[in-house]
Amino acid sequence: MIKALLKQTKGYRLLSLLSPLLILVEVYMEVQIPFVMADMVNKGILGGEGINYIVTEGLKMVAMALVSLLSGAGAARFAAKAGMGFGANLRNSIFSKIQDFSFANIDKFSTPSLITRMTTDVNTIQMGYTMVIRIVVRSPLMFAMAFRYAYAINAELATVFTVAAPALLGLLGFIYIFAMPRFKRLMKKYDGLNASIQETLIGARVVKAFVRAKHEKEKFRISNDELRDASIAAEKLVILAGPFMQITVYGCTIAILWFGSNLVINGSMELASLTAFITYIHNILMSLMMISMIFVMATMARTSINRVLEVIKEVPDINDDGADPSLTVADGSIDMENVCFKYKKNGKKNVIDNINIHINSGETVGVIGGTGSAKTTLVQMIPRLYDVTEGVVRVGGRPVADYTLKNLRDSVAMVLQVNLLFSGTIEENLRWGNKDATTEEIENACKIAQAHDFIASFPDGYQTNLGQGGVNLSGGQKQRLCIARALLKSPKVLILDDSTSAVDTATDAKIREGFKANHGDITTIIVAQRISSVQHADKIIVLDDGKINAVGTHDELLGTNEIYTEVYKSQQEGVEE
């Protein structure tokens, strides 16, 4: 765990070391000051060394404090640099790693979880790291140094700490052990409350439509009260730490005043040293308190660290290993031979089961089947968004793994079911397909996708800005933009995965006509629910439960294939009445 994290400190290692070094200087200087003071008073006033001695020692102390100040400030600066640099490295590594994820990798972690890992978790770790290089070094150093000087002043008196320090640590440990499970419970309640609020926000329409505000309020009241009680239960242990600390400090003070006074009176310790000693009580016990806090922080950060490392250590399961970079896709022919697929290696049932199909270059192929029949899964194996579990998928006569992902996916364009546009202008989004496209090419693609007209109707036309996720467009408009974006790639194979579901049938028909007229040479695969979207295809594949149920043209299937006919009937009921 630590090794993997240390890797991320690259470029900031010197700074990460410099900061503790400066803290060492800071602490060394700081701790000596009370010691020098005691010496100054003991010798200067009580011992009669006189004014010169006092002035020299005084200047020495001020100089020490100044050195300490500069070192401390330097340490803070370097720690900030190193900590923030480390955080930036971490974010970059995760982001790059996620970008290399295959679809299977993405499915494994869910999108919201990836986002939390990159934001909240990285922040926690970053703050932790900055703390580590400052406090983790500082507190034990302070403890050791202060103890050393206390011991130098009077070894016998320093034994007070050998009783007090373990006692305090024990008490803090006791709090920690008992509070931790309560905090875990608290976090659960907290997450539960938030999840339930979110659910209510998302379902606001349902809540209103059924007039259930009162019911939701009552549900919330219960969770809210539970959260309050869990918070109090957990924190009422933690608040003991303050008074425990005070009792220890106070106890030490009284003990040292008592034993110290005896030592001073019988002459085995000098008077001013007693004052210095009292100053060290605070230094020693305070650093113990900090050490225990680090422990708590580390426990909290550990979850974050694990969650982040899980991402960093994930191996993208689809890569260019074994690909020939010079190989490009020759034509749009597709072959699937004995293709089987399951999402999880140890899954029981094949999602795709022994599929064999040949598609000629330039053909239009429809894929139809009910929800859960694995239509999407099947086509996603063509641009290698998933790798087959068994069998082989060939594009242009070569197995897909022979091409680099870039070469393969540049030739095999796919419009996904969930259409996402990115913030920026419409044109910028379209240029994802081809960053060097001319205005003419862009407009042409949009005309074929039936997007040009509505784009032109916007005041800013192609320069219209889209919010995150393209929120100001309707579903059908987004789908059409996504089709245009894919067309701009001038692919050899175009896969439309239910990409016109929100487009009305007339426009859908126009888009298909446009394809035929302008891109007759592109192999087009249309996954659809509507028979009308696929009935003109050269070939229609009927999928059922991951298996090919039938392949044929509309005319061949209608009347002979049970599923196809049933779907057709359900959609055309009434027409012939």
Place this chain on the structure above:
Amino acid sequence: MAPKAAPPKGSPGGFGGPVRPSDTKRTFARLLSYLGRSKHLLLLVFVFVAFSSLAGIIGTSFVEQITDEILLPLIGTQVTADALAPLVKILVSLGFIYAFGAISSYAYSRIMLQVAHKTLNTIRADLFNHMMDLPISFFDTHTHGELMSRYTNDTDVLRECISQSFVQLVSSVVTVVGTFAMMIYFSPLLALFVVIMLILAFFIIKALGKQSAKYFRAQQQCVGKVNGYIEEYIEGLKVVKVFCHEDSAKSSFSQINDNLRHAATNAHTYASILMPIMGNISYITYAAAATLGSLAILKIPEDSFFSLSVGALFTFLIYTRQFFQPITQISQQFNNIIAALAGAERIFEIIDTPIEADDGYVTLVNAKKNEKGEIVECEERTGMWAWKHPHGDGTLTYTEWKGDVRFENVTFSYDGKKTVLKNVSLYARPGEKIAFVGSTGAGKTTITNLINRFYDVDEGKITYDGINVKKIKKAALRRSMAMVLQDTHLFTGTVRDNIAYGKLDATDEEIVAAAKLANAHSFITRLPDGYDTMITGDGANLSQGQRQLLSIARAAVADPPVLILDEATSSIDTRTEHLIELGMDKLMEGRTVFVIAHRLSTVRNSNAIMVLEQGEIIERGDHDDLISQKGKYYQLYTGQFELD
């Protein structure tokens, strides 16, 4: 009424946090009013904090007595019990003071814990309860993330502030004032010197605070950019992969990430440099005071006002160490408070949003016919309902509840600019099925939004059983109709709970009956725990079709005379849809139904079909009428089966 908020003047320790509230004073007063509900307890906290701080300060002062009165005279003498008796006495009273201090610490922590969580609990409840009463337009115009952060981020900073800042501030102020008073008492001369150092520290804090605020603002902007980019590119990851956009995404990210690193480094430098600087200023003061004090002991005659004893010097030095830390604390607490106020302001902003107004006065009551055939109100459930309509002259009329809905020249716009519905008139008689067809954005969903008054019409009127819907109490209106939406929105809970959402007091028999009606009973009984199967994450463990069946059962159990189906089957394949339709058909029997659908097959058997285009009804009639009209509907309908 709030004056255009002047940028809050930096507090003495103005370590400006990233986001500042726009009206500090008002928000602060409001937050105090929440705390004020526990004002007696807070007063107690105040007293105990003061006790705790003072115990420490007074305890320290005993060092002088011990040094000057016991140790100095006794040094070099034989230690005897007699000689030490005064020391024992001092230490015992010191012990009492310290014990009192520690107990006070525990007391205020414990009380404050109660106060803080009670206050947070109240604020959260106010926020949620208010949110539940807000109109749907509020939810349509705010993202879930935006609203959630009120419950997470904003409440978190508020918790930090309430549970810590109050105590810390009081304790710091008491410590600073008390310590300073003690310093003056023990040595006015050295105290004067400390004041000079204090002024120096003050300027340093101010200068650093200014820089820090500047960089924190810059950092906040960068954080916003980075988080936005992360969200967008992780959500769109599959698209990135399909377009081989990984490298360009990585390089853009690395750039904005580096900007963040830069800003964050500066912000954190200025924030964390304060501690070592203040800590060491206190050491410089300590060193200088020790030197000056020593010189004073030697040089200033004992009878002078400025004279100093050895014990006083020691005590003073311990005070010096205690003096600066609370000053740093105060400046940091101001930061926390500013940040918390910004959060509180965002919370209050929602609490201040006007709730969904309801000036309706017509309600729905159980009714029966008396022997004269008149409708009268009654207590028990009769299965018959009536609109209870009070009039201005104090009379009451009852109208039987049937489910007759009419639109009369309705015009509507969401934003007052773009008209979504233009002069729409239509009627639905009890038991009729009315369908709306049209492309996205034609105004279909808007019609349903108006029927149940999620939004109110701008012009024209909608009547329900002859009563203007504006006169009907919203709760009564909405209870009288059920909605089945494309997004099912199931809630975490059992299958039974989810069906009962339509009618909270539904009996088990009613629930099963509703499930049977919706064709959901058979799959529910096959679930591992049947009706007690837990549904999580918006029904993720059910298929889309099953979820939709549950939402139909939920509408069925409500058993309303009016039903609104808004794209209820759009995301389901046609074969599954067929099954659902069987359930739906039974549900629709005898009810007034409004159907919105993409698929024309679902609307075919409606009594009337309205074809909407850009907010206007361009065609209306039943399926056969429209087909024979050969208009838009005909085109759409035949378009689906266009054989080329």
